Amino acid sequence: MFVGRTRRIVSMWFPRLASDRALRARPTDAPFALTLNQANTERLYCLNAQAERQGLNRGMTFADARAFCPQLQSAPATPLQDARFLSALNRWATRYCPWVGTEGSDGLVLDVTGSTHLWGGEEPLLHDIRARLARAGLSVRLGLAGTRGAAWALAHFDEGIAPPGVEQGGIGHLPIAALRLPDNMVTGLQRLGLRRVQDLTETARAPLNRRFGPELLQRLDQALGDQPESITPAQDPPHYGTRLTLPEPIGRTEDVMAGTSRLLDQLCAKLKRNEAGARILCLTLRRVDQGSQQVELRLASAMRDAQRILPLFERGVDDVDAGFGIDQLRLEAVQVEPLPVQQMATAHSGRRDQLDDLLTRIGTRIGLENMQRFLPADSHIPERGFVIAPAAYSNPEGPWISLRPRPLSLFPPEPIAATGPRPPQRFRWRRMSLTIARATGPERIAPEWWLPDEAWRSGVRDYWRIETRQGRRLWLFHTPQNPGWFVQGEFA
Incomplete structure (x- = not known):
């Protein structure tokens, strides 16, 4: 805080933060939108200016948006990366003042009290911020006032600068929503004929407090400077x-x-x-x-x-x-x-x-990423029932669950000479003549059609568990669409 100086606050609002961040990597002049799955429905999360000019808006279903704008380009939204990007902007904004905080998920607030003269005044300060962000491909709306609430209102509804000490005159003409009120409260005030901030200041406070609660008057007092509102800067991460x-x-x-x-x-x-x-x-x-x-x-x-x-x-x-x-x-x-x-x-x-210590000792010699473990995967396809992950960067999951026995050893399918839908009584495999003593099956496994896999394009497979008189316990399958027999695994 600066004693004896009039407080000056800058509010920076990025109306298209998510889409601007995505377009910095892959610019396009076509309508573009980020989509987010909400309640099992893909909806528009953030749009660029071209998409907004086509009549699209946030919250619209992606199917309706494509119907209105067939040339719409899209990508999945990543709110976590947007939050990290806003954190980076927070650090960048400290070039203008040391006291910078976040304002929701798409804005920043700066306490520039005593630092505007370093940029030649308030107007040159806002011009420098806007120019630098424009070169970075970011759209921004700025507001400067003596309170945090008034600066927010100007940034979201009427870009400009409110003179020191006259916040009411700077935001009095703005709608009620400029006071950062919930939507249901804004609707209730509009039904009473209170549509502007000035209308609210000219109304008796007691009835408003009884009907809408203390939040309404608190937001009004914060915007007008009658009640203080602090700015909490982001804390530096601890240094270890x-x-x-x-x-x-x-x-x-x-x-x-x-x-x-x-x-x-x-x-x-x-x-x-x-x-x-x-x-x-x-x-x-x-x-x-x-x-x-x-x-x-x-x-x-x-x-x-x-x-x-x-x-x-x-x-x-x-x-x-x-x-x-x-x-x-x-x-x-x-x-x-x-x-x-x-x-x-x-x-x-x-x-x-003890296991972690052993992995660490071995990892210092051969590298932690070179030690791997098998983890179960959610797939009924035999060769996709597991994944290989670095042992040091994954936790053992399980237990392994299978409704049917699976062979300990799996290998690429090896064809054998046989005909018919049932296993042959005798066959040759790997230069061995084998005779079947017992056959259990079939177990039909269908391909995962949503994944491209050349090995499974022949269709379903009927798997059989085979016990031979020679002691081999094999896993065979038959392909009905393109008749043929194959050996894919061997039981212990």
């Missing part, structure tokens, strides 16, 4: 880094590990306070000759237990060339993940921790 400067250089591995232990205790305590865990740690060792070496530790899971993490540094520290000595150690958590407090079973957690 510690440093230890030594009075005398060290070089022995035991001394470096002792210093690392002290740093780990401090770092893990901060991680615990913020319910976070480190995934990648970087230990920087500065030598007396101003050179430095780094030891990077990539953990198989998010951790904040110093006693578990410390032994994992031993291999990297052993390979460090201390030179004439190390006089400073710095430990930083490069990648951090949320790790909330959980109630853990002692037996299960011990086995899981």
Whole structure:
């Protein structure tokens, strides 16, 4: 706050934030809209100016929009990326003042009190903001007033600047909706004939408070400056880094590990306070000759237990060339993940921790991404019933559920000589003559028609579980559309 200065607030509204962000990567002059699934219906989420000129609007179903505008181009909306983009704009706006906060999901608010003179005045300030955002491909509406509510009203309904101390005159002609009121309250006020902000200020307050509650008068007082409204800037993310400067250089591995232990205790305590865990740690060792070496530790899971993490540094520290000595150690958590407090079973957690430590030790040698595990997938197609994922970046899921037995070994279908819809009594496979002792089936599996798969274009398959007199237990299938027999798996 600036004592003795008239407060000045800038409201920045991005009416097409999501579509502008998407079009920055792939510009187009055609009508464009982002769609979002709402209540099992694809609806327009955000449009560009060309689509709005075609009569389309937000909330319209995508099918109706394509009927009105056949040349409409679309893409799925990603609100999470829009939020990250707005956060980046928040950081960019600090070039104009240090006090910047967000206004909903598509706006920013800046307290420019005492900083407008750096840009030559209020009008040049707004001109600079508008010009820079236009070069970035973003449309924006700006309002400047003495209160946050008045600035918001100007940005959304009448771009301009309200002179200091006369907020009522600057927004009195604006509609009631400029006071940031719910839609049902705006409708109720309009039914009473109160359509402008000035009409509201000329009406007795007591009846309005009884009928619409305190929110109406609170928004009015905030816009006119009779009630303060704060701006909360975005907090900087916590920094997870510690440093230890030594009075005398060290070089022995035991001394470096002792210093690392002290740093780990401090770092893990901060991680615990913020319910976070480190995934990648970087230990920087500065030598007396101003050179430095780094030891990077990539953990198989998010951790904040110093006693578990410390032994994992031993291999990297052993390979460090201390030179004439190390006089400073710095430990930083490069990648951090949320790790909330959980109630853990002692037996299960011990086995899981040991597995994570083992993955970390092996990962320091061959890379965490080179260790993989099988996970179940939601598909009835045999070869699509699983996915392969990095073991360090996935959790074991299960149990594996199958209504019918599945072979332990699956391989590409191998044709055999046979005819008819039932398994042959004798056949040759992999240069072996086999005789069927028992056949169980058929189990008909239909292809997933919504996915392109050349191997399944022949149609349905009838699978049989075969036990041979020679001891082989095979999985055969027959294709009725294009008659043929194949072996695709072998049971244990």
